[in-house]
Amino acid sequence: MTRAVPRLVVSALALLLAGFCLFSASPVRADVPVSAPAESPDRKVDQLTRLLTTMDQVEREVAEAQSVLSSPEALGKEERYRARITRLSARLTALEEGFEQLATGVEKSTTPQAGGASSFEWNTELKELLAPLIMEIKHMTSRPREIQGLRSTLEGYDEELSRIATAMKNITALQAKPNLSPALALELDTLASKWRHREQELISLKGLAELKLEEKEATKRTLSGSFQDVTRLFFKSRGRNLLMALAVLFGTLFAMGKLRSVIEKHSRLYGKAQTVYARIFDLSYMIVTITVALLFTIGSLYLVSDWVLLSILLILVFGLVWTSKEAIPKVWGQVRMLLNLGAVREGERLIYQGVPYKVTSINLYSELENQALQGGRLRLPLKDLFDLRSRPWHPDEPWFPTLSGDWVLLSDTTHAKVTVQSPDVVNLRLLGGAIRRITPAEFLSLAPTNLSQGFRLEARFRLDPCHRTEAATTIPAALEKSLTTRFAETRWIPEDLSVQYRRTLPSFLELSVLADFPGSCAEDHPLIAMALEQHCLETAASMAWDLPTHRMAVQMVQGKS
Known part of the structure; x- marks a missing residue:
């Protein structure tokens, strides 16, 4: 076990x-050096210059908004200007971080700060336990997530720049119209300046994102290098x-x-x-x-x-x-x-799929055996034995009614030879050579009669009531002698043959003919039955016995073996 x-x-x-x-298989950590192509110095300087210009412009806008907020002009519009200052401050922070990252070539650190002691919580402790695993997953997927995020950001910038271009085009068209009032012309100029600043800011951010994307893609390794x-x-x-x-x-x-x-x-x-x-x-x-x-x-x-x-x-x-x-x-x-204390025990007999088996061993995979079957050893998982029951068996109990090569007579009158009998199928060869395949359970349900062990044929021979005086005396002996002589002339020699008077009815007298044949004659079982009927009729004709007019003279009894 x-x-x-x-x-x-x-x-x-x-x-x-x-x-x-x-x-x-996660991306290579910092302790494995990965070479990346050198960034063009002129391009980086140009990008840093554009970022610095954009930062100065955003700082001026923040200062202007703060100045307006503190003046009487912002009366009743304080929330609007505070929201504008918040948005501009967030832009400025993002630009400063991008400037620092581009200049240093190092991403912003995300090292967590040390915290103080806290009370025990299952949720927190479980998170700390799983933290290394989660960090590995995040590290493994960081590069593709960053690359996809940069591509999505660039797509967003392109859409926003397209929208800005449309806005600038519409503003320029309005400015070109004649007869504009000075106030309207001033407002359009202010609006155009605002959109141009936004365009320059997005161009700077787009350039920064493009550089980041190029750096990420440049550090990709070949398959062999990654391996x-x-x-x-x-x-x-x-x-x-x-x-x-x-x-x-x-x-x-x-x-x-x-x-x-x-x-x-x-x-x-x-x-x-x-x-x-x-x-x-x-x-x-x-x-x-x-x-x-x-x-x-x-x-x-x-x-x-x-x-x-x-x-x-x-x-x-x-x-x-x-x-x-x-x-x-x-x-x-x-x-x-497993302790051999269950409903199924080693060495006992059980029925599995309608067929008897001996339990040879009980383990995680248990073994069942039926030596009468070809390949009759099964290996089953332990759970398949739960619904089964076993019992002690007697040495004289048969494990299967036939062996391969036996001739059988089934309850549906099928006469066939067993060519294969396994745990899955029983092959029956019918007279003429046709093959019939059924499962062992179906085969057993047809109550097979094994003719290869020997069989008995019984015929009911009927005579006219006019032979009443001799039906119980001379006729049985004469019929028995005649049948013995006639079968001796064939290849079917009965081991025993007897004729007995059975009963008297108003319309006929009935005799019982019993003939026992060896298993070697099993293949010719139907022919022997027909020959028995024929010999009875031939004997009656030779002896001038009268047969009943409205009854069958000879009737075979089914189910005899």
Whole structure:
């Protein structure tokens, strides 16, 4: 039973490996240098100059808005000017950050600030536990998310610049009209200046976004280069930790397996027949082995402080424990069955899919056997035995009514030879060569009569009532002698043949003809039945016996074997 331990941890190993492959394939960290093409100095200087000009313009607009806000002119419009100052300040902050990032070539730090002590909260603690895993996911997807975000930003800038161009075109068209009042012309000039400033600001921001996008795309690695970086990172940190954890896991399983072999070899629990106590020990030892292996694996990852792999493993273990709580009744049933205390027990007989089988072993994958079937050994998961029941069996009980090569007569009058009988199908070859395929359960439901073990034919021979005086004396002996002589001239020699007077009815006298044939004649069963009828009629004709006028002279009895 302990040999099944590796099967129980296969799913854990698969998920652990999948998680490692997922996170080890993330973009290369800062400790793996990635070369990027040098930025053109002239282009960067031009972009910085445009950004500086835009920043000066926005600062002037902020100062103007603040000046107006403090003057009587803003009376009743304070909220409007405060909102404008807020928007301009946000633009100025974004421009200053872009200027600094472009000049330094380093993105703004997002290092969290240290906080004070706080009370214990499950939500917070769970977030801290999962933080390494979430950071790995964010790091893995950072580059494609940044590139997609920059492309979306550029599309937004293009749409806004197109809208500004339309606005400037409309303002220019209005300014070109004659007879404009001085106040209207001044307002249009102010509006045009506002839109031009906005256009210059967007052009600067668009240029900054384009430079960022070019830098991100320039740092893309080829597939081979990325593979080399991931391989280098694998053997440098996380791969080493994963290999160590796997070595601890398999080493623990191997050591526990060897220890069990020693115990099995020297303990009195294990004899020729496995006892209940041995099964209890096997089950307990399997649980202890899995627990110790997981604890050692978790401890090894804890010692090397690999919180990502440790988080994956802990999530896996907690998930298995959480989902297993609803399966406790089923698990208890499996434990009872593994201890050979359930409704199905080793060495007993059960019916599976309508066919009897012997339970040869009960384990995580149990074995059923029917030696009368070709390929009659089944391996079933333990859960498939829950709804079954077994019982002790007697040595004289048949496991199947036929063997391959036997001739059978089914309840639907089918006469056929069994060519194949397996747990899935029974092949019947009919007279003439046709093949009929049915399941073993269907075959058994047709109550097959095995003719290859020998069979009996019974015919009811009827005479006219005028032979009443001799029907019970001379006629049975004469008919028996005649039939024996006639069958001796054929290849169907009956092992026993007898004729007995059966009954007297007003319209006829009835005799019973019983003929037993060996199994070698099973193939010709229909021909022998017809020959028996024929011989009875020929004997009656030769003996000048009168037959009933309105009744069948010979009638075969069905179901005799």
